[in-house]
Amino acid sequence: MTQSLDRPVTPPRPDLLDAPPDRPARRGWFGRYYTIPLAVAAAAYLLYQLPPYLTFDPANTHIPMQFPLHYAVLAGHVMTGAITLVTLCLQLWPWLRRNHPAVHRWSGRLYVFAGALPSAALALVMFPFSFPAGSVAVLMSGVMWAVTAVVGWVRARQGRYAEHRRWMLYSFAIVWGQTVWGLVIGLTLFRLPFAIDITYISESARWVGWVGNLVLVHWWLERTARRGQGPVVTGRRS
Numbered sequence: 001m002t003q004s005l006d007r008p009v010t011p012p013r014p015d016l017l018d019a020p021p022d023r024p025a026r027r028g029w030f031g032r033y034y035t036i037p038l039a040v041a042a043a044a045y046l047l048y049q050l051p052p053y054l055t056f057d058p059a060n061t062h063i064p065m066q067f068p069l070h071y072a073v074l075a076g077h078v079m080t081g082a083i084t085l086v087t088l089c090l091q092l093w094p095w096l097r098r099n100h101p102a103v104h105r106w107s108g109r110l111y112v113f114a115g116a117l118p119s120a121a122l123a124l125v126m127f128p129f130s131f132p133a134g135s136v137a138v139l140m141s142g143v144m145w146a147v148t149a150v151v152g153w154v155r156a157r158q159g160r161y162a163e164h165r166r167w168m169l170y171s172f173a174i175v176w177g178q179t180v181w182g183l184v185i186g187l188t189l190f191r192l193p194f195a196i197d198i199t200y201i202s203e204s205a206r207w208v209g210w211v212g213n214l215v216l217v218h219w220w221l222e223r224t225a226r227r228g229q230g231p232v233v234t235g236r237r238s
């Protein structure tokens, strides 16, 4: 990845995050339309998970309430988590980044400050009461989710857009893996024709999704950077 840190910076041009102007992005069908399956999966996840928390009735939750404010903390975690899944789809939409950079900036701030940070903080409050199998994965993913989102935001503020993109993609990979893939893995293992110990199901659902996603995203970033398809970095803002 080439960076010219001594040059004065041009203001952020979101199109530069996608492909260098002299080397148009080589995008196949998936490269152009991946936001559609992403949005459909996010909507399906939210339709499945959100309703019990819209009634504000603790009796509707799937998990046992263990301390006085447990329901409030859980509902807050779920609502702010929903903000991250919606803004994530907006952030990854190339058309929106190119044509409405202001919307990209604002939905990015929402992702970090109204979504990832409060949702991760509330997840950490619930962590000691969480089902023990796989709880280390919950702790690690929560911390890494918040850290990657903040570093991604700081890099954007510094005008270091290639690094901004990299950290934000890590953040998206973690949250997507912990939620959507975690749920898919858990439900699939539960529905197999033979019984698997709940400990293994919980460990798998809480580790495999986000770690697998993170490894895949890192591999893809390195691969595209080596091919010279990585983003152009215009330098620092100050």
Ligand code: HEM
Residues within 6 Å of the ligand: 049, 050, 061, 062, 063, 077, 078, 079, 080, 081, 082, 084, 085, 119, 120, 123, 124, 126, 127, 129, 130, 131, 138, 139, 141, 142, 143, 145, 174, 175, 178, 179
């Ligand atoms: C890395 C990110 C996340 C972590 C570490 C995390 C962690 C947690 C924790 C500790 C709980 C309490 C129940 C348990 O012990 O498993 C929980 C529940 C829940 N979380 Fe998250 N969460 C994350 C992201 C999200 C996001 C983005 C959403 C989107 C809406 C979400 C939706 C939920 C829901 C719906 C529940 C209740 C589970 C149920 O009713 O079955 N979480 N999460």
